[in-house]
Amino acid sequence: MTKPLKIVVLAKQVPDTRNVGKDAMKEDGTVNRAALEAIYNPEDLNALEQAIRIKEKYEGTTVTVLTMGPPRASDIIRESIFRGANDGILLTDRAFAGSDTLATSYALSCAIRKINPDIVIAGRQAIDGDTAQVGPQVAEKLNFPQITYVENVESIENGIVTIIRRIENGIEKVEAKYPLVLTINESAPVCRPRNARRVLKYRHSKTATELQAESNDYICDVRGCRPHLTITEWGVADIDAKAEELGMSGSPTKVKSIQNVVFQVKDSKILTSSDNDVQDLMQELIANHTIG
């Protein structure tokens, strides 16, 4: 018998770097966020799916999504609720601006301590920075054990979590006690779609900031701003964090310079369909062991 668990999913809103066009970078070498759609970091969706599966398996389990970002990152929380999360918390404060992975994991760990979950699940890495540092750093700060490259949470029995993780030449099955932090690999099951019923029920979920911005919100008038329609927002004051460890001042990473690298095909070779050219190509491919 497994008692109901409290799960926190760490999710990030990222620019969609998968389909980068010419205008993806600005002249100064920073990401041109206006040209790239803001999306749910793909591996965080894998993380959310794992959390929802645990919720479905062990009655009473709750899934809270925690995201740090600008006010519009509330989209990530709505999206999570549509797919099955219970609720979400948006960590947003000017004091968080400019955080590197260390300051981010510090802020997140302060917030997680307040929530006091059994399991923290994060995507392996985000497609904007590709550091894969935040999950492990959060674990260290919380002093929780961590399991990385998770592909599936097999079972949770008697306080023991059994996990399949992806390693270089196969899979590994490991066990751990919770509380713990998991980071989910992209090979884990894809996240379920948004659920139409949940969309109809929770689509008016808003943060206090959003509700204030739309003071004439008819939904709020008619429905009397029901509790489930409000997404929690936390600032620095809400998470008992030390100001000097946040944002720019808490970020030892300094970007010295950025190079705009454009990949180009070099040394291209034009082959015709003549027998000689085909023969040459065959020999080249056999010589470098591409075939044969």
Added chain:
Amino acid sequence: MANFLLDNKDLQYYLDHELLKKIVTLKENNFKDAENDESAPVNYDDALEGYNKVMEIIGEICANTLAPNAEGVDAEGPQVVDDHVVYASGTQENHDMMKQAGLYGLSLPREYGGMNMPLAHFSMASELIGRADAGFSNIYGLQDCAETINEFASEEQKQEYLPRVSKGETCAMDLTEPDAGSDLQAVQLKAHYDEEKGTWILNGVKRFITNGDADISLVLARSEEGTHDGRGLSLFVYDRKHMAVKVRRIEHKFGIIGSPTCELVFTDAPAELVGSRKLGLIRYVMGLMNAARLGIGAQSVGIAEVSYREGLQYAKERKQFGKAIIEFPAVYELLSNMKARICASRAMLYETANNVDMYKTYFHVSKKRKLTPEERAEMKYHTKIADAYTPLLKMMSSEYANSVAYDSLQIHGGSGFMMDYPIQRHVRDARITNIYEGTTQLQVVAAIKGIAAGTYEEKMKEYEGIKCLAMNKPLLERLTNMRKQYEEMVSYVTELDNANEFLDFHARRLAEMAGHIIFAHLMLRRSNTSKVEGDSEEYHTLTNIYLNDGEAKNNGYASYIKSVNVADLDMFRDIKLDK
């Protein structure tokens, strides 16, 4: 992310259109439900916003799961394992995902776990799915059965079955038998009441049953021993949990391969009577078939849409004589006509859906409160229009789906004939649309009433009264002349002695003439009234293209009708190949 709703501006127009506001207001009990139900919309705009979000999910799943799975489904097909159906793996994945996304029970009432959305949106779901995987749109579309249960079954039955459909259990309508196809009055499957067990028992064989191994099946059976016509038939609901129906085989089909077409053997299968005895065919199945025909209309538009897109893409990419083939008149004319037919079919699809929804919504309201005399009159009016428009929609849109798929394959040239391109699958899938749920020839029979009673004429005249933009005046004038020509032909055919057979003989021509005029009017109305930027001009052009073709055809039909008189029928009847 690819999305079949968001990449289709033409379709998006029908998310908010004509009668919808009234339908939604009625369905939502003037938005009073919102006070107690957090999922209920608070006003019309709020309702639309919610519906749009739901439709976007469908569009996304269609583009990213159903469409990529379609080729594999077509190759693998369903199988019979231990007397039951196992879907192709892609079909199962589609169904699971639709279920997980909570997309079943779209238009069922909330009290039965549904989302209470309009029929237009249910039709739109069928269109989107039809574009992605035509076979799967049957499995999804068979939720029509739940609508029939909602209309005619007892409260107890509704409580039992409708929430299950809302959760994604599948349905089937078991009508056809080896000797009862178009003529359902000949149904033989036997139903008798077992006093001891206190239940109805079904025995016999059904054939060509789409999704025959469904969780919930509506079965047409002969409950009155010794009868031989439709008045001895009743409708039953069979629950798969009884495991008393075996799938003997799945038909090996030309198209819609993912949709399992089953031969079923009922052996002492317990079933519940739906509604009253003897009304099975004459009342309930007629209602069910009309809903199914609307569904085929939606499926047809979906198949036409994907076929057009394949043809358009090929025509842009394929170069011959130094340029893309789309630049040749022979190709761009085909494509423009294909597009115009799709837009015309789509306009008719949502016009019909809304008319059906109007009367059905009033029907449901009438169970809760007494309708006002005005409301009763409105219900009657929309019933009449729905009855006249449904066969016209089914006939024209399914024939168009075939012609569009055919022309698209033609644009592909030799490549289109190869199994490597998806167009061959769309051609095969389209071919059933003008056959099942009543062939085109039977739709014509259903449309005769609209021809003879003047319903089509009445609507044409009503459309002529819509405020017309200056640029559309010449088109309206041509349409008015076409209406006069149609009226002339109708009187010519119906006023003769012995007119019935003569009317039957020319009915297809008359129905198509009416179709061309009404479809064009719906497009012209969009040009005249649309608030979408660029729509007025685009629909002016599309109407023009459609009309050029429709007008020429109507002139041809008029000439044919005039040249074949009653006496000539003997000539057609008597000509035999062996003479």
